[in-house]
Amino acid sequence: MCCYIINGGKKLEGETYVSGSKNASLPILAGCILNGKTSKLYNVPDIEDVRTTLKILEYLGCKVKRDKNKITINSESLNKNTIPDELMRKLRSSVIISGALLSRCKEVMFSYPRWLWNRK
Numbered sequence: 001m002c003c004y005i006i007n008g009g010k011k012l013e014g015e016t017y018v019s020g021s022k023n024a025s026l027p028i029l030a031g032c033i034l035n036g037k038t039s040k041l042y043n044v045p046d047i048e049d050v051r052t053t054l055k056i057l058e059y060l061g062c063k064v065k066r067d068k069n070k071i072t073i074n075s076e077s078l079n080k081n082t083i084p085d086e087l088m089r090k091l092r093s094s095v096i097i098s099g100a101l102l103s104r105c106k107e108v109m110f111s112y113p114r115w116l117w118n119r120k
Helices: 021-037 048-059 093-104
Strands: 038-040 063-067 070-074
Touching: 021 038, 021 048, 021 070, 021 093, 048 063, 048 093
Parallel strands: none
Antiparallel strands: 038 070, 063 070
């Protein structure tokens, strides 16, 4: 177990920035499909899983704009119900998009995520 031992009579002060959670952000990004309008999200981490999810949303026809830690997603122009294999394989949690897509389009097509292909 790690621990910090601080010796001395000086008080600690300062500020830190806590990034948003990937595990909270990905389902919320998928949920943006549902309203068919514009959604604004703040404090979304800039990590590969989020970038891949945004690529999937763009492929599906959503308009995505990122400005620092703010993401604006307009899902009004959603025009596809198929998630391409190359994007599906990059992200294990990409399957969560299928639920929102199914609700909105009434039909969805996608391949198995990469992690399912290697299971025995």
